[in-house]
Amino acid sequence: MNIFQFMVQNHDQVLELTLEHLWLVGISTLLAVLIGIPLGVLIAHWPVLNKPVLASANIIQTIPSLALFGFLLPLPWLGERADRLAILALTLYALLPLIRNTYTGIRGVDPAVVEAGRGMGLTDRQLLFQVELPLAVSVILSGVRVAVVISVGLATIAAAIGAGGLGEFIFRGLAMVNNQLILAGAIPAAALALFADTSLGWLEKRLRPR
Amino acid sequence: MDRSSTNGVAIEFRDVSYVSPTGQEVLSGLNLEVLRGETFVLLGRSGSGKTTTLKLVNRLLSPSAGEVRVDGAATAGVDVIALRRSIGYVIQDVGLFPHFTVERNIGLVPRIEGWAEDRIRERVQELSQLVGLEPRLASRYPRQLSGGQRQRVGVARALAADPALLLMDEPFGSLDPLTRDELQREFLLLQQRLHKTVVFVTHDVGEALRLGSRVALMEAGRLVTVLAPQEFLRSGDPWVAAYVKAFKAGLDSAANRGTE
Numbered sequence: 001m002n003i004f005q006f007m008v009q010n011h012d013q014v015l016e017l018t019l020e021h022l023w024l025v026g027i028s029t030l031l032a033v034l035i036g037i038p039l040g041v042l043i044a045h046w047p048v049l050n051k052p053v054l055a056s057a058n059i060i061q062t063i064p065s066l067a068l069f070g071f072l073l074p075l076p077w078l079g080e081r082a083d084r085l086a087i088l089a090l091t092l093y094a095l096l097p098l099i100r101n102t103y104t105g106i107r108g109v110d111p112a113v114v115e116a117g118r119g120m121g122l123t124d125r126q127l128l129f130q131v132e133l134p135l136a137v138s139v140i141l142s143g144v145r146v147a148v149v150i151s152v153g154l155a156t157i158a159a160a161i162g163a164g165g166l167g168e169f170i171f172r173g174l175a176m177v178n179n180q181l182i183l184a185g186a187i188p189a190a191a192l193a194l195f196a197d198t199s200l201g202w203l204e205k206r207l208r209p210r
Numbered sequence: 211m212d213r214s215s216t217n218g219v220a221i222e223f224r225d226v227s228y229v230s231p232t233g234q235e236v237l238s239g240l241n242l243e244v245l246r247g248e249t250f251v252l253l254g255r256s257g258s259g260k261t262t263t264l265k266l267v268n269r270l271l272s273p274s275a276g277e278v279r280v281d282g283a284a285t286a287g288v289d290v291i292a293l294r295r296s297i298g299y300v301i302q303d304v305g306l307f308p309h310f311t312v313e314r315n316i317g318l319v320p321r322i323e324g325w326a327e328d329r330i331r332e333r334v335q336e337l338s339q340l341v342g343l344e345p346r347l348a349s350r351y352p353r354q355l356s357g358g359q360r361q362r363v364g365v366a367r368a369l370a371a372d373p374a375l376l377l378m379d380e381p382f383g384s385l386d387p388l389t390r391d392e393l394q395r396e397f398l399l400l401q402q403r404l405h406k407t408v409v410f411v412t413h414d415v416g417e418a419l420r421l422g423s424r425v426a427l428m429e430a431g432r433l434v435t436v437l438a439p440q441e442f443l444r445s446g447d448p449w450v451a452a453y454v455k456a457f458k459a460g461l462d463s464a465a466n467r468g469t470e
Binding site for chain 2: 126
């Protein structure tokens, strides 16, 4: 039986695990966007905070993923369910590209444009929403894209703590020394990453300021 | 422009000093008055403090000492957003929003001031006509325009909410000489109709003498003198004479080369 026959035969399970995987990646990315973009905006305007925030996000990024899952296990409420833990860990990993790209994107807006806007009486809020964010949007989106691609890969490891997702196949395959099972997890995961990368890349190009 | 038809002081600087965040004294003890309806030119070299002076008017910068008054009220005491919206602002790189069409750029201040859409559209059309922008350009983006066209949009945008006061920071500085000449001529015509109070920053003596009702010469953060253009050429002040000499040098040199 080759890998494709296996996937067709077990399509229920492949689909279920893929959806679980998407759920983990989707929710964690959403959370990371909700936290990372405001943080990026904040450090772009308060340079004092720049170093501590970016350094913290950097440090989180360097923690090996399996270790991070382990560290988070004792947390109350979160530790009760593996998917909560996995989402938290994935969110933390996705923060760095989001914060950094939001920061870079906003700092990259032509100072003459910002100054003109300010000189004409735009409030800080109007400047942010009408000028800075729209002009930084493609850089921010490329951060989202990096975050999603990293998350799709990392989420496979979440199966190690029982959070589900396509990693289930991979870990089962590893335990049973069954390459087919490993591929049944790896191929859809790779496809997801490629799909996310191209579609977000396309969106990024569409939104790039002319 | 006839200054006697207008009276009153629009802008007043009283012993204004400005020290930059890096501790450098950019302006010291500046006193000047800009009269209503005149084109007041700030002339000086780069670093002489003319742009800083301009930014003190709409409070993009705040004085370290002294007071800036606009229409009799100290700018430090008024709402900064309202102050800026009541003053038109044009800068050299224009600062047009690259992601806004010409139409949206011009209508920016009316829109944030909450005007009705039809009124904004009407105003944008009126202004485009006033500054000589073809209607077909309305839906273009700034990068699709020539330098001269961008500058016209910049002027139209500054005039959008009909401010009595206009600040212009080397608005024609990056244009080629012919386009600059054309825009200077149109500026004069426009000013004949609108009688705005204009503070105009430039380092170009010819531009200063052509456009200004009065020319204020600045050097190293100080005001050297304020003169009408016709007085400027006759002035005995060494700084003024140096500017006039530099201005004439090119023409004289060309004239003295003769023909081969």
